[in-house]
Amino acid sequence: MKIDDITVSRAIIETYTQRLLNNLDVDVAIVGGGPAGLCAGYYLAKKKYKVAMFEKKLSIGGGMWGGGIMFNQIVVQAEGKEIMDEMEIRTVRYRPGYYTADAIETVAVLISKAVKAGLQVFNLMSAEDIMVRKDRVVGLVINWSPVDLAGLHVDPIATQAKCVIDATGHPSEIARLLRDKQGVKLLTKTGKVMGEKSMWAEMGEKAIMSNTKKIYPGLYVAGMAANAVFGGQRMGPIFGGMLLSGRKVSRLIDSDLRREKNV
Numbered sequence: 326m327k328i329d330d331i332t333v334s335r336a337i338i339e340t341y342t343q344r345l346l347n348n349l350d351v352d353v354a355i356v357g358g359g360p361a362g363l364c365a366g367y368y369l370a371k372k373k374y375k376v377a378m379f380e381k382k383l384s385i386g387g388g389m390w391g392g393g394i395m396f397n398q399i400v401v402q403a404e405g406k407e408i409m410d411e412m413e414i415r416t417v418r419y420r421p422g423y424y425t426a427d428a429i430e431t432v433a434v435l436i437s438k439a440v441k442a443g444l445q446v447f448n449l450m451s452a453e454d455i456m457v458r459k460d461r462v463v464g465l466v467i468n469w470s471p472v473d474l475a476g477l478h479v480d481p482i483a484t485q486a487k488c489v490i491d492a493t494g495h496p497s498e499i500a501r502l503l504r505d506k507q508g509v510k511l512l513t514k515t516g517k518v519m520g521e522k523s524m525w526a527e528m529g530e531k532a533i534m535s536n537t538k539k540i541y542p543g544l545y546v547a548g549m550a551a552n553a554v555f556g557g558q559r560m561g562p563i564f565g566g567m568l569l570s571g572r573k574v575s576r577l578i579d580s581d582l583r584r585e586k587n588v
């Protein structure tokens with residue numbers, strides 16, 4: 326078969342543009358493609374919500390690829406293993422209650438499951454601002470990451486979402502934006518992003534579940550961002566909490582959206 330270079334270019338431009346247009350108005354927009362965001366995206370897409378993920382880096386997977394100190398093995402506890410089993414990610418029992426998994430397999434399978442469930446992923450795309458109307462977060466302001474990297478003065482575009490998840494990890498960028506730009510009080514003790522505490526896996530993994538919640542109408546936090554917002558401990562390369570947090574936020578959003586639909 327003869328290959329026409331212009332047809333290849335046209336195929337990319339037309340299909341990508343159509344996909345982006347289809348995702349300018351979604352049920353849920355997820356900022357950050359780490360394990361928490363991917364897990365949330367998987368469960369929400371499985372429930373047939375229209376879900377778009379914006380990830381500022383080229384690769385999806387956040388901090389999971391490198392395991393701990395670039396040893397690409399991760400650890401999950403018994404609770405997290407339940408999700409690994411559901412996703413058919415192989416784990417090996419190390420000691421009672423501790424399981425290891427290949428970080429590369431874990432990220433690859435998470436991405437595959439989430440995308441096949443219907444999650445639409447836009448990499449190299451940064452959320453640089455939020456849309457707020459009538460005291461509710463109603464969408465994101467996005468731009469190509471290279472625009473920021475190159476320091477170019479190029480305006481972003483707006484997207485609309487019924488719910489936004491801040492799954493940006495340690496920086497908790499979306500929660501900070503809301504607080505700094507809108508001056509609103511978050512649902513934390515101080516009303517501000519409290520910042521994460523030093524590493525203590527047991528406490529961090531416990532806290533992450535209660536910290537995974539709605540922090541403002543339309544805005545939810547999951548994964549490391551949840552602990553960073555509420556002042557929880559960081560936990561290092563144990564990843565069960567990230568997966569469980571992603572699943573928890575999907576359940577919260579499902580129940581909130583169902584309730585809103587019935588009002």
Ligand SMILES: Cc1cc2nc3c(=O)[nH]c(=O)nc-3n(C[C@H](O)[C@H](O)[C@H](O)COP(=O)(O)OP(=O)(O)OC[C@H]3O[C@@H](n4cnc5c(N)ncnc54)[C@H](O)[C@@H]3O)c2cc1C
Pocket residue numbers: 356357358359360361362379380381382386387388389391392393394395450451452453492493494495496498547548549550560561562567
């Ligand atoms: C690159 C990287 C390396 C890490 N290495 C280690 C390590 O070696 N040891 C350790 O203990 N912990 C490490 N961490 C942290 C640890 O991996 C996290 O605790 C865990 O991955 C948290 O999962 P998460 O899903 O909450 O967020 P993360 O895995 O941190 O993922 C968050 C994602 O959000 C994206 N993002 C952030 N802001 C925006 C924005 N405005 N728009 C779009 N996307 C955005 C980031 O690029 C990232 O991919 C690392 C985190 C990262 C991002």
